[in-house]
Amino acid sequence: MVPFFRVAGIPADLARQTRATLKSPQYGHPAHVETAAGYGPCRSCLATFAEGQEDRILFTYDPFAGVDPYPSPGPVFIHREDCPTWEAETFPPTLRSLPLTFEGYGDDRWIVARERVADGEVEAAIERLFAEPAVRYVHVRNTEAGCFIARVERVG
Numbered sequence: 001m002v003p004f005f006r007v008a009g010i011p012a013d014l015a016r017q018t019r020a021t022l023k024s025p026q027y028g029h030p031a032h033v034e035t036a037a038g039y040g041p042c043r044s045c046l047a048t049f050a051e052g053q054e055d056r057i058l059f060t061y062d063p064f065a066g067v068d069p070y071p072s073p074g075p076v077f078i079h080r081e082d083c084p085t086w087e088a089e090t091f092p093p094t095l096r097s098l099p100l101t102f103e104g105y106g107d108d109r110w111i112v113a114r115e116r117v118a119d120g121e122v123e124a125a126i127e128r129l130f131a132e133p134a135v136r137y138v139h140v141r142n143t144e145a146g147c148f149i150a151r152v153e154r155v156g
Contacts, residue, residue, distance in 0.1 A: 003089035005126050006153050007046070007140075010061060012085040015044040015078050024060040027073065031059035033080055039098070043076040045083040046092040046150055055080035063139060063148045068109040074147050089155055096120035099143035102152070104135035116143055130154055 009015075017025040024031060036049035036056045049056055061076040086092055102125050104113040112134045115125045129135050138152040 003155050004130065005138075006089050006155050007086060007091055008151050008153070009046050009086040010043045010063075010076070010078070012044070014061075015085065016082070018057055018059050018078060019080065019082065022057070026062050026065055027060045029060045031057050033057050036077075040077045041092075041095060041098070041149060042079045042083060043149060044078045044085050046086040047083070047094045048098070049077070049079070061148065063151065064109060070109070076148060086150070091122045091126075092150075095140070095149065096122060100149070101141045101143045102126065102129055103139045103141060104129040104132060105137055105139065106134040107136065126152055 014025050018031055022031045022033065023029065033055055036051050036054045038051065039048040040056065041048045042056065043061070056077045057080055058075055058077055060073045062071050062073045064072050097120060100117040102115050102117060103111050106112040113129050113132050115129060117125050126138060129138050140149040140152060141147060142149055
């Protein structure tokens, strides 16, 4: 099957800067380091945390920075230790079992369509969202917490 989407975690420079300064690069707010008390996931590598074993950094992040002038900051976690940024034409396997909501955005950051994913059927949900011509990109959000996880873009 030919890939029709690409998934990306937060930019690697942003994660690197957060680890180095323990501040939100976008806002300058202090970042908080703690041992993982929940699954997360890490917004860089998009893997879930090993609860009680890995340290994670909580900081303020705006996934719309550079896309729209209206800020929408929210809390996100990354691994305290360096990890590879996820950028692939496949969906991260560690996210499939999480409660996910996909929001399809159009022009002017308007939500055109939204879909909750059931049973890990992410490709079908992404395909339905991108079937709507007005959808330019999709945000993956945690259905329970409502926070941003990753961005999905069309390929081709």
